[in-house]
Amino acid sequence: MESPANNLVNIVEVGPRDGLQNEKGVIPIEVKVELINRLARAGVQNIETGSFVSPKWVPQMGGTSEVIQQMERLPNVHYAVLVPNQKGLDNLFSLLSQSTAKPPLSDEISIFTAATDAFNRANTNTTIAESLARLEPVARAALDRGLRVRGYVSVAIACPYSGQVDYSRVREVAKALADMGCYEISLGDTVGKGTPDKVSEMIEEVKKSVPVEKLAGHFHDTYGTAVANVFAALAGGIRTIDASVGGLGGCPYSPGATGNVATEDVLYALHDSQYKVAGSEFGNGTIDLAKMVDIGWWISEKLGRESVSRAGRAIRASSAREAELAKKDSPKAKL
Numbered sequence: 001m002e003s004p005a006n007n008l009v010n011i012v013e014v015g016p017r018d019g020l021q022n023e024k025g026v027i028p029i030e031v032k033v034e035l036i037n038r039l040a041r042a043g044v045q046n047i048e049t050g051s052f053v054s055p056k057w058v059p060q061m062g063g064t065s066e067v068i069q070q071m072e073r074l075p076n077v078h079y080a081v082l083v084p085n086q087k088g089l090d091n092l093f094s095l096l097s098q099s100t101a102k103p104p105l106s107d108e109i110s111i112f113t114a115a116t117d118a119f120n121r122a123n124t125n126t127t128i129a130e131s132l133a134r135l136e137p138v139a140r141a142a143l144d145r146g147l148r149v150r151g152y153v154s155v156a157i158a159c160p161y162s163g164q165v166d167y168s169r170v171r172e173v174a175k176a177l178a179d180m181g182c183y184e185i186s187l188g189d190t191v192g193k194g195t196p197d198k199v200s201e202m203i204e205e206v207k208k209s210v211p212v213e214k215l216a217g218h219f220h221d222t223y224g225t226a227v228a229n230v231f232a233a234l235a236g237g238i239r240t241i242d243a244s245v246g247g248l249g250g251c252p253y254s255p256g257a258t259g260n261v262a263t264e265d266v267l268y269a270l271h272d273s274q275y276k277v278a279g280s281e282f283g284n285g286t287i288d289l290a291k292m293v294d295i296g297w298w299i300s301e302k303l304g305r306e307s308v309s310r311a312g313r314a315i316r317a318s319s320a321r322e323a324e325l326a327k328k329d330s331p332k333a334k335l
């Protein structure tokens, strides 16, 4: 295990994008806007707000322009948008050009590819090589305009179409994204089949070509191993974790995969540990767990279900029990 010279953990909240993209029902723009605003006000400093992908492929993300035009823009928060190609970037640029907002509506793009051709074809209709060729000018144009560029490598552990992934492919693709100027590359266990040992092995392989400071972990919780995988990533030296409030989500092109690790579960697991979670002044320098639990329940109820965050459920149950006991102990109840 590496000694955490830097024990500050950054959270990238992907709920508004990865979390909502797979929802079948229409989610009103104002709900998405309120979700982003609430997250920022809980101290979250990195929020993926939506995506400029083809609405034919992912209809739920169709309203991203309206979302980023209407959301609050708090200082010291990075608001990212996922783009798959030049058209997505052009759409973002046109929106930025129409706005005089300071800071700008969005200051970061996320670009994405995968460690297998089979997944990449299903997700973006390209091979890995074609997608890298398509993304290179996109990254360059975004950097030239002063945006930060983050990269994703999907199916870093297992692929729903071609099985166990060759980690040297993950390394090569992560290196290609780093060479394009991505300040960070998020390694995605899209299927959520990862176990801590596999995650450690994959990270050790990627570190041969990309400095660990540039890596992030993105773990879906399909098999219930996501929090354990977060700790394996931290032990491997990674300090940025993607997470989704309420455990929202699933990838449209990874059948059966559940949401990302719930942000509340990560925050709970990290509290009182050797790690500190970075956050803005709105979370008193960290991310406010109680607020995140409320947000996880609020958005889940908007979607017609309960929060699947284990910590979120336990904290709410314990608060309800305490409120019940307080009611019984109140002088009025004793009369």
Ligand SMILES: CC(C)(COP(=O)([O-])OP(=O)([O-])OC[C@H]1O[C@@H](n2cnc3c(N)ncnc32)[C@H](O)[C@@H]1OP(=O)([O-])[O-])[C@@H](O)C(=O)NCCC(=O)NCCSC(=O)C[C@@](C)(O)CC(=O)[O-]
Pocket (backbone or CB within 6 Å): 018, 021, 051, 052, 053, 054, 055, 056, 057, 058, 084, 085, 086, 087, 088, 089, 091, 112, 123, 124, 125, 152, 153, 154, 155, 188, 189, 190, 218, 251, 252, 253
């Ligand atoms: C990449 C494409 C567009 C290729 O799709 P394509 O069909 O090959 O694209 P095309 O260039 O042939 O264009 C077809 C049509 O789409 C339009 N089009 C083309 N581009 C855009 C755009 N940017 N925005 C809006 N419209 C667009 C284009 O104008 C045209 O319109 P038409 O002439 O038919 O009316 C498509 O495959 C796509 O949008 N894929 C996105 C899939 C997606 O969003 N997946 C989920 C995100 S990735 C993920 O969740 C994994 C991650 C990141 O979380 C990490 C992990 O867990 O692993």
